[in-house]
Amino acid sequence: MSEFAFDLNEDQKALRDWIHGFAADVIRPAAAEWDEREETPWPVIQEAAKIGLYSLDFYAQQFFDPTGLGIPMAMEELFWGDAGIALSIVGTGLAAVGVLANGTEEQIGTWIPQMYGDADDVKVAAFCSSEPDAGSDVAAMRTRAVYDEAADEWVLNGTKTWATNGGIANVHVVVAVVDPELGSKGHASFIIPPDTPGLAQGQKFKKHGIRASHTAEVVLDGVRVPGHCLLGGKEKLDERLARARERAKKGGERVKNAAMATFEASRPAVAAQAVGIARAAYEVALDYAKTRVQFGRPIIDNQGVAFQLADMRTQVDAARLLVWRASWMAASGKPFDSAEGSMSKLHAGETAKSVTAQAMQILGGNGYTREYPVERMHRDAAIYSIFEGTSEIQRLVIARTISGTTIR
Numbered sequence: 001m002s003e004f005a006f007d008l009n010e011d012q013k014a015l016r017d018w019i020h021g022f023a024a025d026v027i028r029p030a031a032a033e034w035d036e037r038e039e040t041p042w043p044v045i046q047e048a049a050k051i052g053l054y055s056l057d058f059y060a061q062q063f064f065d066p067t068g069l070g071i072p073m074a075m076e077e078l079f080w081g082d083a084g085i086a087l088s089i090v091g092t093g094l095a096a097v098g099v100l101a102n103g104t105e106e107q108i109g110t111w112i113p114q115m116y117g118d119a120d121d122v123k124v125a126a127f128c129s130s131e132p133d134a135g136s137d138v139a140a141m142r143t144r145a146v147y148d149e150a151a152d153e154w155v156l157n158g159t160k161t162w163a164t165n166g167g168i169a170n171v172h173v174v175v176a177v178v179d180p181e182l183g184s185k186g187h188a189s190f191i192i193p194p195d196t197p198g199l200a201q202g203q204k205f206k207k208h209g210i211r212a213s214h215t216a217e218v219v220l221d222g223v224r225v226p227g228h229c230l231l232g233g234k235e236k237l238d239e240r241l242a243r244a245r246e247r248a249k250k251g252g253e254r255v256k257n258a259a260m261a262t263f264e265a266s267r268p269a270v271a272a273q274a275v276g277i278a279r280a281a282y283e284v285a286l287d288y289a290k291t292r293v294q295f296g297r298p299i300i301d302n303q304g305v306a307f308q309l310a311d312m313r314t315q316v317d318a319a320r321l322l323v324w325r326a327s328w329m330a331a332s333g334k335p336f337d338s339a340e341g342s343m344s345k346l347h348a349g350e351t352a353k354s355v356t357a358q359a360m361q362i363l364g365g366n367g368y369t370r371e372y373p374v375e376r377m378h379r380d381a382a383i384y385s386i387f388e389g390t391s392e393i394q395r396l397v398i399a400r401t402i403s404g405t406t407i408r
């Protein structure tokens, strides 16, 4: 277990500076263009792959950082560059975490490299859990996976929505119902290998923000995958389902389901993305306030503006501290007894929304135009109270955890 300290070691500083350099030199200059194009920025992903930033190795190295700070630092710097492009770079990670959380060693070794491809032929991956009628209410999921014992294949049918990289991914990780009687405890995750017949992209969404990140429906029509594509394997699934049926008979105690395990592991990392956006907007506003002159003095000379910047900076730093605490706890194997992962996501998401809104205000008319980046940052920030669990759902998780009561 690592002692918690605020002094970054030399390796961590070097990592932060390296990623910051990429964010400043490659991501930021490309941000406005890819936001307007509303397309996946493949050339930027390729640049990230060339320097080893878009790779399994990079994440594996950070995974073994005993302080747990490598991933949040990387996220903050990348999203400081631009959220839409950065999400295109890190979106594959959600699918990879889905495999890491539920897969066998063999599945991890087989599928995660195919999610990333290599620098000459980059690929992306998608994690598909949400459905049109099952967003926050994961238990309402309808996509069905049925085992064809004779062929040792699983057959999947249903429609997934809001999937980051959905339809353009090389590998899709799909959560489906294997036992409808068990609600969310009857779910399992499946790998859909590249070019599997029956999987098609549905509508691609035109979004308010993070427009360089591809978001689409994924339609599964009689998709057949080999038995070994069930994450964790059939034996483990059968044992888990048997336990859940026993619990259901006895009146049921709560157990984690496949999608929830993925979300829990990724929440502080997503929160760190929001910190990056908030910090970026704060920095633009601070610079602007020092140089914009009205009434014969820089606008920062007014307490009304300076105090707002003081609050913005305080909020950003507070959000980062919650993220670092949750990341350190996860790396140290400490349980989130007070839903510390959800706390970090809630606070960082709300901070990103409020700090980017305040930054627009400080830039006045300029802040409202696409000539300055805070308008884009404000649009991008809005997703952080929606995806990976809305702010209301984070509050529900925290409230239930601290109270031990099934608050509705």
Ligand SMILES: Cc1cc2nc3c(=O)[nH]c(=O)nc-3n(C[C@H](O)[C@H](O)[C@H](O)COP(=O)(O)OP(=O)(O)OC[C@H]3O[C@@H](n4cnc5c(N)ncnc54)[C@H](O)[C@@H]3O)c2cc1C
Pocket (backbone or CB within 6 Å): 094, 127, 128, 129, 130, 132, 134, 135, 136, 137, 161, 162, 163, 164, 165, 207, 210, 215, 383, 386, 387, 388, 389, 390, 391, 392, 393, 396, 408
């Ligand atoms: C850009 C984008 C990318 C995404 N990427 C992915 C992805 O890669 N994979 C994936 O599986 N999903 C993804 N999602 C889906 C995302 O996780 C869902 O949108 C989110 O979980 C909310 O679900 P919903 O949109 O159906 O909203 P709903 O669940 O319908 O919620 C609507 C509103 O009701 C509130 N609400 C619902 N239930 C309660 C309650 N019990 N108490 C209080 N308030 C409540 C919510 O907080 C929200 O404000 C993405 C979404 C977007 C927009």
